[in-house]
Amino acid sequence: MRFVFSVLGTFFKLGLQPDVITFSTIIHGFVLDNQVPEAARVFTKMVEGGHCKPNVVVCNTLIKGFCKIGNNSFAIQLLTNMEERGFNPDTVSYSTIIDSLAKGTLIDEALKLFAEMIRRGIAPDVVTYTSLIQGLCDIGRCKQATRLLNYMVSQSVFPDLVTFNVLVDTLCKDGKVVEAQSVIEIMFQRHIEPDTITYNSVMDGYCLRGEMDEAEKVFDLMVWKGSMVNVRSCNILINGYCKSKNVDQAYRGLQGFRGNDF
Incomplete structure (x- = not known):
């Protein structure tokens, strides 16, 4: 330069x-x-x-x-x-700022810009909605994020894998694994296949609740699906065993993971 x-x-x-x-x-x-x-x-x-x-x-x-x-x-x-100079901002113009505001926990300012965007007839896309949903989830406003997801679908803007993963992860961190599983059902209905990030979030949610049997089922499902388990998956399960004071199982799991090259 x-x-x-x-x-x-x-x-x-x-x-x-x-x-x-x-x-x-x-x-x-x-x-x-x-x-x-x-x-x-x-x-x-x-x-x-x-x-x-x-x-x-x-x-x-x-x-x-x-x-x-x-x-x-x-x-x-x-x-x-831009408007004063005679050319209109587009979806990218608004979405870029909305994403920045949302990441800076300035979610209310981001929502105001989102409302202005709609008022001016500029259609938000999946990136716009995902940024807002992530921002709402980051500050614990999960119900509002779910409402926004529903509004998004009503406007014929369909969530992608990233959007769903944001919501699943937040629900699981709040211990709402049942609600997270409902979101995953919607994913299947829309022919969106959950990935490693999705299942890791669910497994972590069960571990946080101390429901290790359910966490193991998720892990086994990931193994059955093939090439889905990563080091984070193993760490989540080991951490869950340790928090549930089942250190022996954590150690056996560690040995098993080593044997499978994780």
Whole structure:
């Protein structure tokens, strides 16, 4: 990136006019290189210099950069400026900021932006909903996350494996393994196959409740399905045995795992 301005200078010396792709590439490069302030300066020069008008892709790249360094206020300001400059933000523009707000536990601000997004007729996608569901689950608002999942389906936006895993993991951490199993049933109905992360969460939930027989059944199911058990799966079961004061079984399990190359 340290050579980029030299190359840009050569553009002008040769009488070539950089276009939106040129500036978009430079801004994207600075964002990837964690030089977001430099990317913002290039964007400002692009706008003020009148070389060319930025498009949604350029703005989304810079929004991603601001969110990457946790500067959500600048990202929201740019979102507002996009409309003032005559081109509308898209799903990516909103989803990027919503994801950043949700990860920063600013879930209420994220929900407000989500409401604004819908009000403006911009359709949220599975990434938008998953970010919000994750954010709600992270702060213990699981019921609201479940309602949002139901609303998501009502809008014909269907959850993917990541969305379901977020909800299953949170329910299991709260000890609500029965509810988590209900979510898994919905996964099967939608022809989404649970993966190692799904089953690890359920097994961990049973271990937290001290229901080791049920945890073992999940582990055996994973083994039966083939190539699903990993080191985390084994650690969850060993931890469960230890917490239930069954150290001998934990040790026997450890020996068995070694024998199976886990």
